Amino acid sequence: MNMVLNPGKTTLQELERLFHSEASFELEQNAFDAVEKSAARLASSLNSNETIYGVNTGFGKLASVKIDQAHLIDLQRNLVRSHCAGFGDPLSSNIVRLIMALKCLSLGRGASGVRPIVITQLQDLVKANIIPVIPEKGSVGASGDLAPLAHMAATLIGEGEVFFDGQRMPAIQAMQQAGIAPIELQAKEGLALLNGTQASTALALAGFFSAWKLATLSLTTTALSIDAAMGSSAPFHDEIHQLRGHAGQINSARRLRELLAGSQIRESHQTGDERVQDPYCLRCAPQVIGACLDQLQHVGKILEIEANAATDNPLVLSDGNILSGGNFHAEPVALAADQTAIAISEIGCIAQRRIALLVDPVLSFGLPAFLAPDPGLKSGLMIAEVTSAALMSENKSLANPRSIDSTPTSANQEDHVSMACHGARRLLEMNHNLAAILAIEAMAAVQGIELRSPLKTSYKLQDVIKAVRQVCPPLVDDRIVSVDIESLTKLVSSHTSFLASDSGLTPIGYDR
Secondary structure (H helix, E strand, C coil): CEEEECCCCCCHHHHHHHHCCCCEEEECCCHHHHHHHHHHHHHHHHHCCCCCCCCCECCHHHCCCECCHHHHHHHHHHHHHHHCCCEEEECCHHHHHHHHHHHHHHHCCCCCCCCHHHHHHHHHHHHCCEEECCEEECCCCECECHHHHHHHHHHHCCCCEEEECCEEEEHHHHHHHHCCCCCCCCCCHHHHHHCCCHHHHHHHHHHHHHHHHHHHHHHHHHHHHHHHCCCCCHHHCHHHHHCCCCHHHHHHHHHHHHHHCCCHHHHHCCCCCCCCCCCHHHHCHHHHHHHHHHHHHHHHHHHHHHHCCCCCCCEECCCCCEECCCCCCCHHHHHHHHHHHHHHHHHHHHHHHHHHHHHCCCCCCCCCHHHCCCECCECCCHHHHHHHHHHHHHHHHHCCCCCCCCCCECCCCECCCCCHHHHHHHHHHHHHHHHHHHHHHHHHHHHHHHCCCCCCCCHHHHHHHHHHHCCCCCCCCCCCCHHHHHHHHHHHHCCCCCCCCCCCCCCCCCCC
């Protein structure tokens, strides 16, 4: 499968399909007209002996050092080599492929002064399944993601390491096997590859895609918990949410109504229940999850813009001027990552409180303590709830903002930085924690619903219970539940739907 991407117009949906697939990609052919034009303009300026930052000068604090024409190719090669200073485990292949696609989209705007071969080389590497080894740490999100993107750029010239069909090896070895020749970077091309926010943006997109899926899926686990706790449907009446007007809240309440429709447990709640109001973790779920969805939708818009942006420096403008600016500063991505982190943490917090409610016999309206068939002799889900609390607390700590932690680098030339790269990377860990919290909620809620027998839940939630029970049997005797948590976390995290069937459910999409 090969995807065609349009610089400046690529959508979140296209980027998500690319991220979750093994597809290769190429830019629309007409994008190369602007690329060739900007390369020609840059070449003309060099022939006129203009002084252009990073093209015939040093970099950063060394910008005042003029470089002789004869050494411009050496300048770009030295730039790539010297900036390959990353540290840590390699980023996953799907994230690196996304980085490479985003870099092509940025260069494809025709403002970077690079030759088309730079873009086609990136495309050819992905088609050949040659994926650069990019260490996960080393960027402060200032003059672009310099170290990560340098490791990507090194592959184009046959240096550094790559994964080729899953095997780690020197880049030149993989390229020889695939029949791809290294290229020699011309003036500005190394800088254009290194400048930019593509590593931060790819990580933020990966975090966003998972966070959106988990946020919408948390409405399913919420519905399970509501039925397990015999909670009221009244707080989800449409007019309540229309009177406030927030789209995420309205859609979340609608989804809960759809999931709970036809439940016998719902009907039984109408009589013989003296409770006036449910705790907030049930009653205010649309308000909390809906606010998180609205926040994530805003994040999606920011990241879609950034994915299509020209973010290197200097830029070749439409009037032919070549000007230095600061589009490489990743502050928009850093703030988007912080907003995503807060949303992930909040979804986990309210889910954890629902778990705590279900295992507490004082709050769970007739369920046995810790959902154990024989409380006392058996501990049931006592420590599974503790695990969810630990994960919730960990995510609270990880949600602390990264964008406010600026520190000067490069001899104070880069005196304010965004910290976008690790701000986005921590989202991967937070999403994994959230998936486990939702897995524990599903395990507890399904146990609770089954303890309400002979009353049955809705048909839609019965489908969910079937999916849960395929990987997690009912808790009859105490057992090692970490296996169940792991299995359910994989189910929750999978790219496929948590529901056996989504038929009849109104989609909640970030493109609304």
